[in-house]
Amino acid sequence: MRILVFSDIHANLTALEAVLENAGCVDAAWCLGDLVGYGPDPNECIERLQDLPNLECILGNHDAATLKQIDSAMFNPEARNAIHWTQNTLNAENLKFLSILPQKMIYNDITLVHGSPRQPVWEYLLDVYNATKSFEYLETPYCFVGHTHIPILYHLADDRNSAKLYIPKPGKGLSLQPRMILNPGSVGQPRDRDPRAAYAILDDQARSWEFYRVEYDIQSVQRRMEAARLSPRHIQRLSAGW
Numbered sequence: 001m002r003i004l005v006f007s008d009i010h011a012n013l014t015a016l017e018a019v020l021e022n023a024g025c026v027d028a029a030w031c032l033g034d035l036v037g038y039g040p041d042p043n044e045c046i047e048r049l050q051d052l053p054n055l056e057c058i059l060g061n062h063d064a065a066t067l068k069q070i071d072s073a074m075f076n077p078e079a080r081n082a083i084h085w086t087q088n089t090l091n092a093e094n095l096k097f098l099s100i101l102p103q104k105m106i107y108n109d110i111t112l113v114h115g116s117p118r119q120p121v122w123e124y125l126l127d128v129y130n131a132t133k134s135f136e137y138l139e140t141p142y143c144f145v146g147h148t149h150i151p152i153l154y155h156l157a158d159d160r161n162s163a164k165l166y167i168p169k170p171g172k173g174l175s176l177q178p179r180m181i182l183n184p185g186s187v188g189q190p191r192d193r194d195p196r197a198a199y200a201i202l203d204d205q206a207r208s209w210e211f212y213r214v215e216y217d218i219q220s221v222q223r224r225m226e227a228a229r230l231s232p233r234h235i236q237r238l239s240a241g242w
Contacts (some may be wrong), residue, residue, distance in 0.1 A: 001025060001028060001203070001204050001205060002025070002026050002027050002028075002198060002201060002202075002203055003027060003028045003029070003030055003201070003202040003203075003204060004020075004023045004026040004028070004029045004030065004052075004200075004201060005030045005032070005083060005144055005184050005199065005201070005202050005209075006029070006030070006032070006184055006187050006198075006200070007033060007034065007060075007145075007146025007147070007183070007184055007185070007186060007187065008032075008033070008034040008060070008146050008147070008149050008185075008186035008187060008188060008189060008225070009031070009034065009035050009036075009039075009043050009045050009049075009186075009187045010034055010035075010036060010037050010038040010039045010186070010187075010188035010189030010237075011035070011036045011038060011039030011041045011042040011086065011159070011188065011189045012034065012038075012039040012040075012041065012045070012098045012187065012189065012197075013036060013039075013041035013044045013048065013222050014041075014216050014217050014218075014219070014223075014229045015187050015188045015197040015220070016036045016045055016048060016049075016187055016188065016197075017048070017216075018046075018049070018197055018214045018215070018217075019187050019197050019199045019214055020063075021157035021214075022199075022212065023212070024118065025199065026052075026053065027053060027054060028054035028055070028056070028125075029052040029053065029054065029055050029056070029076055029140055029171040030055075030056045030107075030112060030144065030202075031053065031055070031056070031057040031058065032058050032060070032112060032113070032145060032146035032147075032156050032184070032209065033052070033057070033058045033059055033060025033061075033063060033101075033113075033114030033121075033146055034060030034061065034063060034114065034146060034147070035049065035057070035062075035063055035098070036062055036063060036066055036086045036090070037060075037063075037065075037079065037082055037083060037086060037096070038060030038062075038068070038079070038080045038082050038099070038188070038189055038230070038231075038234050039188050039189070039221065039225065039234075040074065040091050040221065040224035040225045040227070040231075041224070042086050042094070042230045043090055043091055043094050044092060046090075046094040046097055046098070047094065047224070048138065048238070050097070052122065052152055053121040054197065056074075056101075056103070056105060056107065056112065057101055058101060058102060058103065058105060058113060058114050058120075058145075058238075059098070059101040059102060059114065059121060060146065060147065061114065061119065061121050061147070062079075062082075062083065062086075063098050063101060063121050064121055064170075065083045065087050066083055066087055066090065066098060067095070068098055068122075070122075072084065072185040075098055076229040078225070078233055078234060079152060080208060081230075081231060082231060084221060084231065085237070089152060091199050092227060096139040097207040097223075101237065103120040103121050103130070103218075104120045107138060109140045109141050109142060110140055110141075110142045110143070110144060110204075111139065111140045111142070111143040111144070112143075112144050112200075113117070113143065113144075113145055114146050114147050115145060115146075115147045115211040116130070116134045116135040116137075116143075116145060116147075116181075117134045117135070117138040117139075117143055117181075117204050118133065118134045118136075118137040119195060120148055121241065123149075124148050124149075125145060125147070125152075125181065126148055126150075127160055127165075128154070128163050128165050129162075131154040131155075131165070131181060132156060132162050132163040134181065135156045135163065135179060136180075138181070141178040141179060141180070142178070142179075142180050142181075143180070143181045143182070144177060144182050144183070145181060145182070145183050146183060146184070146186070146232075147183075147233055148183060148191070148212055149185060149186035149189055149190055149191035149192070150185060150186075150190075150191055150192045151167070151168055151170075151181060151183060151184060151185035151192065151198050151200075151211050152165065152166070152167060152168070152182075152183045152185075152242045153166045153168060153183065154166075154180065154182075155177060155179065155180050156179045156180075157177075157179065157191060157209055158179070160174045163181075167236070168211040169211070170198075170211050170212055170213040171210070171212065172210070172211070172213070173209065173210040174207050174208065175207060175209075176209055177207065177210055180216070182200070182209060184198060184199050185198025185199070185200075185211070186198035187197055187199060189234075189237070189238065190231045190234035190241040191237075191241065191242055192240045192241060193240065193241050193242060195218060195238060195239055195240060195241035196213040196214055196241070196242060197213065197214050197215075198211070198213055198214050199211075199212055199213070199214075199218055200212065212216075218239055220236050221238060222238060222239070
């Protein structure tokens, strides 16, 4: 089965559509959270996701904050303002969709979370130390995460005490090995100095994983953000991928 794995759309419909077009025909779609926040299209993104085949979706921290499950005071002022704007913009049906998302899901031997196996919604896996600790909480051989907006993978081999970090190259496939944590990067707000939308394709039978990047019309998104009076900083960062 060919599965689209993606995360951190952040209400960026243009980036999401570019990913879906570039990915082509898939058998299933797994979204690792943060459907909303930052961007100008929260209703449109949620509605578009529901058209995807065999969709599985996890709750992200911005989704949880929009639902008031996390205090928005825990976010920086610009992110907090975006959360409040999203709360006032989402319609009741799409709020209901967010409200039923689980914090964690296990599909056969793969765990799906937004943050980490240790803290499914909130923890950032940005370094080898915390990634290594997270493997202690992992119940399956593989875990797919989002949250950091950076395509990356960690592998803790049986003969090692510390995980190894890999920065993948787009378009280059790899074979999954037991005890891997993989992050496909962000669709709507990449933070690895590459502004192109990021995603991955999993072949669950061949046990292969491939990272992809795709360009999209960033300026059109920025114009919609300006019209909605969203954060100038969040508008600017889309162009540089930081």
